[in-house]
Amino acid sequence: MEWRHEAAGSGAIGRLLVVFRCVVVIAFAILAAAFWRVQVDLHPQYLERAGSNHQRERPLRAPRGVVFDRDGRVMVEDRDALNLSLVPARVQDVERALDLLARVTGVDRADLRAAFRRRRQDSPHRPIVLIRDASRAQVAAVVARRAELPGVVVEPTPVRSYPGATLAAHWFGYVGEVTAAQLAAAGGTRLRQGHIVGQSGVELSYNRLLMGVDGTRHVVVDSTEREIGTIGEEPPIAGRQLRLTIDSDVQRATEEAFHDAGFDGAAVLLDPQTGEVLALVSLPSYDPNAFARGIDGDTLDALNRNRLSPLHNRALQGRYPPGSTFKAAVAVAALEEGVITPDYTVRCDGGAHHYGRYHRCHARHGVVDLEAAIERSCNTYFYALGARLDVDQIHRWATALGLGELSGVDLPFEARGLVPSRAWKRERSAEPWYPGETISVAIGQGQVGVTPMSLAVMMSSLVNGGRRITPRVLREFHDGVGWRPAPGSPPARDLQLRPETLSVVKRGLWRVVNGAGTGRRGRIPGRDVLGKTGTAQVISRAGRATALAATPGTGSSPRTLQDHGWFVFAAPADDPQIAGVVFAEHADHGYLAAPIARHALNTFFAKREGRELPPLPPAAPATPHRPQPRAPEAVDPLVIGGD
Amino acid sequence: MLDRRHLRTVDWRLVTAVALLAGLGLAMIYSATYDPTSGRVGSEFGRQVAALAIGLAAGVACLAIDYRTLADQWRFAFGALSVLLAYTLLFGDEVGGGRRWIDLGPTSVQPSEFARPAMALALAALYTRSPGWPRPASDWLIGGALVAVPFLLIAWEPDLGTAVTLLPVYVVVMVFAGLRLRTLAACAVVGLLLAPVVWAYGLEEYQRSRLVTFLVPESDPLEAGYQQIQARITVGAGGLTGRGFLQGTQNRYDFLPAAHNDFIFSVLAEEQGFLGVVVTLGLYLFVIFRSLNAARVARDRTGTYLVVGIMAGFSFQVLYNVAMSAGLAPVKGLTLPLLSYGGSSIVATLMGFGLVLNVGMRRFTN
Structure with missing residues (x-):
């Protein structure tokens, strides 16, 4: 066959093949350059991306x-x-x-x-x-x-x-x-x-x-x-x-005493010298294990909706009227401001007129001095102090003792109580402070609201020589090598109280428990317990009547309308090692909080002395009965009434 | 048919280079299908060895029979290809929304892979049949009509990527057969003008999205863009000298989809580095040059056209796949001839080289 390449000619084929080769070479060169760019120039970047691709x-x-x-x-x-x-x-x-x-x-x-x-x-x-x-x-x-x-x-x-x-x-x-x-x-x-x-x-x-x-x-x-x-x-x-700092025995004993008495509420027990918290109770409680497991929505919902708010830490976040426990602070204010001397006396005929209004006491105490007034919780006496004191003077000393202030405890979400003052009222309303309001404040009613923790701090200051301590819950921590003391709390602040002030108030508090006072259920022979009861009003007398009328047929007042009972305490009187507060929700009477404190104190002392821990005392009567006629504090909030 | 004289004129250097590339492909397939947890290599390795054996036999067959005899039978080759493609379209295995495979029981065949050598043979025969110079326009149209048949059948599967590889075969054979470059340029201009029309009406949605993804890979990082991004990371991680055999993390931990077939060159780039890339590209260049030598010394135009047709398809595929493996071209289901896993690809490629050697060794015979 002789038509070999005759069409385009052999030379043309050769030229075209050269073109073909050139195109291929150029294309390969471009590719090689592109690979150089990706593989060598940009190598670190892509190597890192490859690493993050497969490493986790x-x-x-x-x-x-x-x-x-x-x-x-x-x-x-x-x-x-x-x-x-x-x-x-x-x-x-x-x-x-x-x-x-x-x-x-x-x-x-x-x-x-x-x-x-x-x-x-x-x-x-x-x-x-x-x-x-x-x-x-x-x-x-x-x-x-x-x-x-x-x-x-x-x-x-x-x-x-x-x-x-x-x-x-x-x-x-x-x-x-x-x-x-x-x-x-x-x-x-x-x-x-x-x-x-x-x-x-x-x-x-x-x-x-x-x-x-x-x-x-x-x-x-x-x-x-x-x-x-x-x-x-x-x-x-x-x-x-x-x-x-928790003593789990004291903690458990306190909680058990609450359960035994059938109350919810709160308690704080601490060392008045150091501020170490020994027990901190808030009831009803909850089981933190449920949160650790990853709490399910229903359980959390139930906890949040529960009317008794178990997640609420009553000891730190609950604000309640201190009632008669506040009288200790008012006594300090009156003595320190010099408006009275300890032998200042008032005649109690079951009440007194102040600023055009009759304020009632719960009994006729006759002539009482300060110690007796504290012992019997005589309202008439403290109305008289309220008339002599300015509200700002009460505010100054109550605040110094820790009321209406944050205790500074190393736990979160602490609430601040309230002790009214002229400045506070000015901020809040256009009206000035009326001296008549001071009369209610003097017995811990009116706008006064405190947390259980702040009352425990007050009690500590009264019995430790007038030093304001900061409660602590952490004793020490292990840093991997050894135990180290907890990061320091601010040193105790000396409140510069006169020794006579403290001794008079302490004597009064001693008589509350060991004399003819309202706190005799907190008495422990040989322990010289100091104490003061109080009743936190839940609702005014008029309000209670309205609420009862709205729910007829129940006879007695429902539990949620009953007042709260307080008992602040410290022991022993000479060298206080423990101070604290028991707040019994809807206990109706302060003296019903005292047995809870008593069991906690018994447990504390037994433990310290290496004795067997005391069993719970025999169950208290199911319905609170009227106490001895000479300890009639129970009626006082009802008598006060009004606003 | 085959005698000792022919064996002496076989281009053994080309054979050696092709064998080296196929061996390199085996090694890369080994690495790409190696499972680091079980320590076993995938079944693909054995299948590729078998495919190489079949391809060797098919290649020898293509070499044994004089290419002119084969060219005389181009109608048969064309017919068989068309029937197979039509059959695929009608009865093929449906995989991923396309019919590209014919199930043969233990294995399956992708007929479109055979379109390039078959069409190179058909076009070579066609343009030798009429020796007219300059050629009448009807010649180009007849060739175009011939190419259009497999092109449309493959594009219909749909597999536009493979269909497009027929275009360089057609164009290059035409140029060698006398098409003026001026005419070619005019066609290219018309093609560019038609591109928007094709974009709007000629492309499937997935094809459009692939093109968009190529231009802006981050627009679709999880789908088509993922492959492109991972391909570039794989190549870039290789560096100058590579991470070592079986040591590429992109390959080893399966971040590169289709590593053993379409992206085998990325595996090579990661594990053998830029130096391995250059050596491999050099081997490919050597193969193309040696093959084109056969076109130069071919005894007749049939041989020349046949070789340039085959090598046009081959070169285009190599260039495209290598560019794609570095994320430099849109992702298409195109294998890298000789290196990629794939029985049909390897058999068709070796048959192509059988034809190239056929032309080269019969340069003195009449």
Whole structure:
């Protein structure tokens, strides 16, 4: 065949082949240059991106610190709980797996599905927690049917545990997942999404010490987030151990005494010399374990809606009229301002006229001096002091003693009480302070409102020589090497009270318990207990009548309308080692709070002296009966009435 | 048919380079399908070895029979290709919204891979049949009509990427057969003007989105853009000298989809680095140059057209795939000839080289 290349000619073919080769060479050169750019120039950037593609940091949760009571008993610890989780990638039919899991564990299928749905968008290799803190029976049931539940895994996880359950719950507080607000406040340095942090109590105020530092496990994952292996690990650092000032025996005894008396309420017991809090009670209580497990919506709802507000820390956040317990502060004000001397006497005929109004006392006390007035809780006497004192003078001394102020205790969410003053009234309304209002303030009524904690501080100052202490709940913490004293509280402030003032008031308080006073139920032979009862008015007499009329047929007044009872105390008189307050909600009478304090004091002294802890005294009569005729404080708020 | 004289004139250097590339491909497939947790290599490796054996046999067959005899039978080749493509379209396996495969029981075949060598053969035969110079316009139209048949059948599957690889075959053979570059330029201008129309009416939605994704990869980081971004990360992570065999994390932990077939070059770039890339590109360049040599020394125009047609398709595919593997071109289901996993691709490619060697070794025979 001789038509070889005749069309375009051999030379043309050769030229075209050269063009072909040139095009290919140029194209390859461009490609090589592009690869140089990507592989060599931009190499560091892409290497980093390749690294972040396949390396993941998995947090290793640091166990929170153990919390001990002052004797070294474990109050709060971390427990190894087991979660039952599902790895979607290992399950063919998720619905069937959930069905079976629901059947063997007894958990509602709908709950499992809801838990599964919440996290379904995650990688199929990430376990989805379906049952938190599973019971032993649930874990055993799942392990036994492992073959049928291939994708269900048991994951160990630390869970906060409060062995005492409701015991001292408000003291310890509770933990929960960090909130958006807390994340924002922390500035993103220490806290990360999903961290478990303290939400209340010591768990919150010492969260930084308790939390520890999470570790990290560096793992390699593939594109489906399946873990291939571990390439490094920084172990977690456990949280610091705390030793609190709490005496769990005294705490328990106090709570039991409340239960025994059938009251809710609050109590604070502290060392008046150092401010160390020995017991802090708020009832009703709650079980912080429920929060540690990841509280479910229903339980939280129930706690929040409960009319008795179990989450509310009455000892720190409850504000109540102090009633007659306030008379101690008024006595100090009158003596320190020099408006009276201790032998100043008033004649009580069952009441007195002040500023055109008759103010009643609950009895005819005859001629009383200050000590007797405190002992008998004579209103007439203190009306007279209210007439001689300016409200700002009462305010000055009540505030100095700690009322209407924050105690500064190292627990969160403390509320401030209120002791009225002219400045306060000016801010609040256009009207000036009327001297007639001071008369009510002088017996702890009117606008006066205090927290149980602040009354405990007042009692401490009265018995420790006039020093204002700051209550503390942390004794020491373990820094990994040894126990270190707690970060210091401000030193006690000397209130510059005259010794006579203190001794007169203390004698009065002694007579309340050991004389003819209203606090005789708090008496302990040989202990020289000081005390003062008080009644916090819930509703005025007129208001109570209206409320009763609205709910006819009940006969007696309903429990929620009954007044609160106070008992502030300290012991022993010479060298006070313990001071405090008992607030019995709706107890109707202050003297009914005294037996609770008595049991707490008995327990405290027995413990200190190494004796066996006292049993609860025989149950008190179910219905409060009228006390001895010479201790008739019970009526006084009803008599005062009005506003 | 085949005698000792021919064996002596076989281009052994080309054979060696092709074998090296195929071996390199095997190594990369090994790495791409190796499972680090079980320590086992995927079944793809064995299948590729089998495909290479079949491809070797098919290539030898294409080499044994004189290419002129084969060219005389171009109608048969064209017909068989068209029937297979039509069959695929009607009865093929539906995978991912397209019908591209014919199920053969233990394996399956992708007929579109055979379109390039078949069309190169058909066009070579067609343009030798009429020796007229200058050619009448009807010649180009007949060629165009011929190419249009497999083009449309493949595009219909839909597999526009593979269909487009027929265009360089057609254009290059035409140019060698005498098409003036002026005419070609005019066609290119018309094509550019038609592009917006094609964009609006000729492309499927997914094809449009792929193009958009190519131009702005971050617009769709999870779907098509993901492959492109991961491809570039994979290549970039390789650096100058690479991360070592089986050591590429992008490959090892499956961040690169289709690593063992369409993105095999990315695996090579990650594990062997820029140096490995340059060596491999050099091998490809060598293969193309040696093959074009066969076109130069070919005894007749049929041989020249056949070789340039085959090499046009081959070069285009290599360039496109390599560019794509670094995220420099839109993601298309195009294999890298000789390196990628894929039985049909390897068999069709080796048949193509069988034809190229065929032309080269019969340069002295009549």
